[in-house]
Amino acid sequence: MAAVQLVEVGPRDGLQNEDAVLSIDDKIELIERSVASGAKRIEAVSFVNPKRVPQMAGAEEVMAGVPRSDSVSYIGLVLNRRGLERALEARVDEVNVVVVATEEFSRRNQGCSVDEAVAAAHDIVRDARAAGVAGTVTIAAAFGCPFSGEVDPATVGELVARIAECEPAEIALADTIGVGVPAQVRRLSEVASRNAPNIPQRWHFHNTRNTGYANALTALEVGAHALDASIGGFGGCPFAPAATGNIASEDLIYAFDRSGVDTGVNMNVLVEAATWLGGALAKSIPAQLGRAGGFPVG
Amino acid sequence: MAAVQLVEVGPRDGLQNEDAVLSIDDKIELIERSVASGAKRIEAVSFVNPKRVPQMAGAEEVMAGVPRSDSVSYIGLVLNRRGLERALEARVDEVNVVVVATEEFSRRNQGCSVDEAVAAAHDIVRDARAAGVAGTVTIAAAFGCPFSGEVDPATVGELVARIAECEPAEIALADTIGVGVPAQVRRLSEVASRNAPNIPQRWHFHNTRNTGYANALTALEVGAHALDASIGGFGGCPFAPAATGNIASEDLIYAFDRSGVDTGVNMNVLVEAATWLGGALAKSIPAQLGRAGGFPVG
Incomplete structure (x- = not known):
């Protein structure tokens, strides 16, 4: 049986673009529910400046309150040295660092050049x-970039090679604005595998244009080590305010379960968590499983 | 460049499960908008009993009002001899006949056995x-069947072989309730190709559980001749009332356009048609392209 890691990013990317800001207790509950689903890696917090991203405030309090166990790894997003210091202090198990593929997006979003x-x-x-x-x-x-448009896979390949020099545990390829198609997944997987053959690939998809699940299943086919998804498919897109967000964990697990792919994650627990989260955010749930029900029934 | 036929089924399957019933003029306008998008095959009407499916009433009036040209083929759904007579009288270019894969669904939905x-x-x-x-x-x-659950691909294969005896122009494999995954598309394509090697395959997907686009792109990969989709993704599912319907034509064309697959269909015309149809049905649009916008922009 094939297997892949689900990285539950609901507590981080799922919440980051929502208008509502959850309380610390609710953030901890979302993480507890992620653990209960069987997810072994959870992107739990972001150590960015809370003035810039108020949804992510209280990372230290959240990390102080989550249940710890050897079988669950908590990931903190960091963008700079100050973020890393906070992350280590808060005892995260992993960090996730972001490099943007295009110069313009990097300068606008991170306030630095790609080289920096x-x-x-x-x-x-x-x-x-x-x-x-x-x-x-x-x-x-x-x-693809919201400012400079198409991104040449060769550019991504070069970045992969430069990133590989520091021997990260994993390189993640992210369709941040949800424009990708499976043909791109194949091309990017090829260039990344060529330029960093020994580094596992993680993938991050948004379903903004209804291609996210096709991309995820293709990534699995070309050897993905891990896939990001978010409970309920929350998260939105800052560049298309009416659009939906991350691919939903429960919908992805449905597809995996029916494809004979093992993740160890329980779809029904995710559906319940999404219902709870929809209530906490006072928003309808982008995921479909809660509405449609699993199959076969029962 | 790869190519595939889009069969626009919005006027038939898209409308069939909606609560609102469009006027004859609106039905004709939807077909005109489908033609304007560049679709060359349009499932325009259903010759079922209007007492059973009021949304499909007026098939004759619709067919009398649509623009005719050599480059567009209109398909009428028929279930029996009476339907065929009406379809021929109304001068459809093609008919689509339905056989259900499972005994229980066949008896409940068509009122006859699979053999009949x-x-x-x-x-x-x-x-x-x-x-x-x-x-x-x-x-x-x-x-998959809403009543009897899993459907063995071998059962579908046998049906394909029996159907092939009458040498239809095409065999369509339909995920009527939106439960399929790409692994099933591959298996069904294999058995259908083995049992009817010379008959082109058409595929019909619903996005009820967010697997529809992945299935469609996989069908293309394994040699699909034609793919059904519906403007705006309307259509719903009678077995999951809150769920969405057919895969949306505009979202499918987006994926094809960015994958270098030629259909001759214009995504922007479809987006406009979906906006119009959402107004006519007084419903929000399941498709994502209208909300998210194309890429690259402009």
């Missing part, structure tokens, strides 16, 4: 490793 | 051909 972001990622991954914490580097906007 | 439905399909396809009209046979519930 790569250098920062090297430092963060090395310092995290020295502290016993695994580091992922995510290449954002790898499938 | 196969025999009827043979007669209809032969009589239509004698009248110069091409016939497709659709195998409904080929991916």
Whole structure:
């Protein structure tokens, strides 16, 4: 039986773009529900400036309150040295560092050039490793940029090669704005495998244009080590305010379960968690499983 | 460049499960908008009993009002001899006959056994051909049945072989209730290709559980001749009342356009048509393209 890791990113990317800001207790409950679903890796918090991203405030309090066990790994998003310090202090199990694939998005979103972001990622991954914490580097906007449009897979391939120099535990390829198609997944997987053959690939998809699940299933086919998804499919897209967000964990697990792919994650627990989260965010749930029900019934 | 036929089924399957019933003029306008999008095959009407399916009433009036041209083929759904007579009288270009893959769904939905439905399909396809009209046979519930659950691909394979005896122009494999996954598409394509190697395959997907687009792209990969989709993704599912319907034409064309697959259909015209149809049905649009916008922008 094939197997893949689900990285539950609901507590981080799922909440980051929602208008409502959850209480610390609700954030902890979302993480507890993620653990209860069977997810073994959870992107739990972001150590960004809470003035810039108020939805992500209270990362330290959240991490102080989550249940700890050897079988669950909590990931903190960090963008700079200050973020890494906070993450280590809060005892995350992994860090995820972001490098944007295009110059314009990098400057607008991270406030630095791509070169500066790569250098920062090297430092963060090395310092995290020295502290016993695994580091992922995510290449954002790898499938397309809201400012500069198409992104050449060769550009992503070059970035992969440069990132690989610091030997991260994983490289994640992210369709940040949800424009990708399976043909791109195949091309990016090829260039990444060529330029960093020994580094596992993680993938991050949004369903903004209804291609997210096709992309995820294709990523699995070409050897994905891990796939991001978010309970309920919350998360939205800052560049298309009416659009939906991350691919939903429960809908992805439905497809995996029926395809004979083992994740160890229970779809029904996710559906319940999404119902609870929809209530907490006062929003309708983008995922379909809760409405449609599983199959076969019962 | 790869190519595939889009069969626009919005006027038939898209409207069939909606609560609102469109006027004859609106039905004709939807077909005109489908033609304007560049669709070359349009499932325009259903010759079922209007007492059983009021949404499909007025098929004759609709067909009398649509623009005719050599480059567009109008398909009428028929279930029996009476339906075929009406379809020929109304001058459809093609007929689509349905056989359900499972005994229980066949008896409940069509009021006949699978054997009786196969025999009827043979007669209809032969009589239509004698009248110069091409016939497709659709195998409904080929991916799963709302009553009997899992459907063995071998059962579908046997049905394909029996249907092939009447040499239809096309066999369509339909995920009527939206439970399928790409692994099933591959298996069904294999058995259908083995049992009817010379008959083109058409596929019909619903996005009820967010697997529809992945299924469609997989069908294309394994040699689909034609794919059904519906403007705006309307259509719903009678077995999951809150769920969405057919895969949306505009979202499918987005994926095809970005994958280098030629259909000759214009996504922007479809988005406009979906906006109009959402107004006519007084319903929000399941498709995502209208909300998210295309890519690259402009």
